[in-house]
Amino acid sequence: MSHGWETIRADVLRRIQAREWGPGATIPSEEALSREFGCARATVGRALRDLAATGVLERRRKAGTRVALQPVRRATLEIPVIRQEVEGRGQTYAYRLLADVMEQPPLPVLLRLRLPAGVALRHLTCLHSAVGQPFVYEDRWLNPAVLGGQRPDFAAQSANEWLVANMPYTAGDIAFSAAGAGADDAAAFGIDPGTPLFIVERTTWTADTVITCVRLAYMPGYRLRMTL
Amino acid sequence: MSHGWETIRADVLRRIQAREWGPGATIPSEEALSREFGCARATVGRALRDLAATGVLERRRKAGTRVALQPVRRATLEIPVIRQEVEGRGQTYAYRLLADVMEQPPLPVLLRLRLPAGVALRHLTCLHSAVGQPFVYEDRWLNPAVLGGQRPDFAAQSANEWLVANMPYTAGDIAFSAAGAGADDAAAFGIDPGTPLFIVERTTWTADTVITCVRLAYMPGYRLRMTL
DNA sequence: TACGCAAATATGTCTGCACATAATCCTGCC
DNA sequence: GGCAGGATTATGTGCAGACATATTTGCGTA
Known part of the structure; x- marks a missing residue:
């Protein structure tokens, strides 16, 4: 089903954009997702961590992973010489x-x-x-x-x-x-x-x-x- | 010696700033560093990947990891409502x-x-x-x-x-x-x-x-x- | 009711191992 | 000398298992 954590990241993002998981909703745990995708928990974790870094998800121990309510837009600016x-x-x-x-x-x-x-x-x-x-x-x-x-x-x-x-x-x-x-x-x-x-x-x-x-x-x- | 990949990242960054590894220089491989730090290769990899993401290091398969010659300044801008x-x-x-x-x-x-x-x-x-x-x-x-x-x-x-x-x-x-x-x-x-x-x-x-x-x-x- | 402590739980991190992938290096051939 | 192609090698990714840590939840007690 999956070739790599980027595929998983893309799929999670797709579901968020499709409102399958609406803003503020808690998404399934890494464990559950890893079973669904048929991969290791670490792989799901990698994908979710990346989405959290871009501000799409918010993660807290025990509380779980939820879709950001007010997704802060982050832009990376490269300042050249x-x-x-x-x-x-x-x-x-x-x-x-x-x-x-x-x-x-x-x-x-x-x-x-x-x-x-x-x-x-x-x-x-x-x-x-x-x-x-x-x-x-x-x-x-x-x-x-x-x-x-x-x-x-x-x-x-x-x-x-x-x-x-x-x-x-x-x-x-x-x-x-x-x-x-x-x-x-x-x-x-x-x-x-x-x-x-x-x-x-x-x-x-x-x-x-x-x-x-x-x-x-x-x-x-x-x-x-x-x-x- | 080490409590986590952030410690390793800090230490690598310190050596770069101290010019122990100058701009353009190739730093030791993940393997060598993992032996030096007494941890798994994945842990070193995590630290180096992070430094590469911020533009301090440049990594290429087989070629190894080198200190960025012209470190592109990256700034992340958060655009609030x-x-x-x-x-x-x-x-x-x-x-x-x-x-x-x-x-x-x-x-x-x-x-x-x-x-x-x-x-x-x-x-x-x-x-x-x-x-x-x-x-x-x-x-x-x-x-x-x-x-x-x-x-x-x-x-x-x-x-x-x-x-x-x-x-x-x-x-x-x-x-x-x-x-x-x-x-x-x-x-x-x-x-x-x-x-x-x-x-x-x-x-x-x-x-x-x-x-x-x-x-x-x-x-x-x-x-x-x-x-x- | 209110409070504090303990159990439960999801994420965070680490380890060791394996294989994939992309470059480089090097060898041998022309 | 130059080039093609294979051996080599460092990073990239994945897996399974373990323990750490932060919170929440719920239970028992004051």
Whole structure:
């Protein structure tokens, strides 16, 4: 009857979609299902665990497995390096460093990085282009301590790429918003101040040290797409 | 030594972060690791599979398991019903239906829904408020066929909530962008046209039928946050 | 009635084993 | 040297059984 746990997952999902098991209903136990499908309990468990991970099912010991009442839509967003995003669309990518200075960051940045006042950080601004057109204007604050003696050439390699290669597997958070172009943004893109721009702000850190805090302003009209 | 596959996952991750196994390096086989950890191969497999799912490892049969060279950042975004998003912050939620008519959608909507020209859809506009302030202005096109004889009262229950309850587990895509407030948006929020707004556009369908296509305009200053 | 403890139960995890599958590696032939 | 095809090998999946753990349920008692 079945070739594999994916078949079982598909069948369970089908029954849910067909309302055979309605929202909130408790579905049969792993044991019962394994008898029905003629396979081991572990195999059913694998299928149900996967559906629970995507939010379709909710499982609790002893209480059993039930169809989620308000299925939370979960979407996984893959955040590529900007170079890859551009080249993945078959366009030519270019990068230019605009500024690289040590200075004290403004208060909001300090708060987000949980740093005391008076600390100086490396402040980088740069421009990513696709097909010669400005694509993303980047404004980054970097903790110089993470360089650890190395002196990467941020004019040649973007800080983002250096970080993925040298400080990978970090924790962080990310926020999306819309904002009117500031003076810097307007100059970078050659547009009027106030033009709506899509903004991404990221903060990353390891267990003990803050690494970087970056604001990315995307070209007017940019859309970030993902699949549910 | 080990209490469970999560311990093993943590230890493997630690070694990767400590550069014991650098980016691109092939790590020992499941067999070797299971001997080292003193557990069954399946247990190691579970840990490595999980790390592969989060993008830290790349696995291929026969080739073995290697540390991802360019670890793709994956973030999982949970998309809540707007009511839950507001109430989850301890704020009072209110909903008001502004319009509900049958009409022919504009071309971009038809294209996204892959419908032929001339089809009429149900066009709903409504406003979600938090603490009495406009929070989201919603502009939705709904395929009337999915109602299937039911006549939900969209003045009392938002179309979104009706859909999660009655047409759950659908496929779809979602896009984020920034746009200047149009006339409708400006009227809904009481702001100047052109004010930058955060826009979410969603299209959902089942295997065979298109369900709905919605544009959500969030209040000025809204930030969508997620954790890496 | 209310409360607390014990039994029952469904999921969570682990073990050991087996076979399937996909790549790579290597050998031998041309 | 180059190529085809088989041997090798690491992961992918499955099975059966066992024990761990979290809850619920129900029973007995205050």
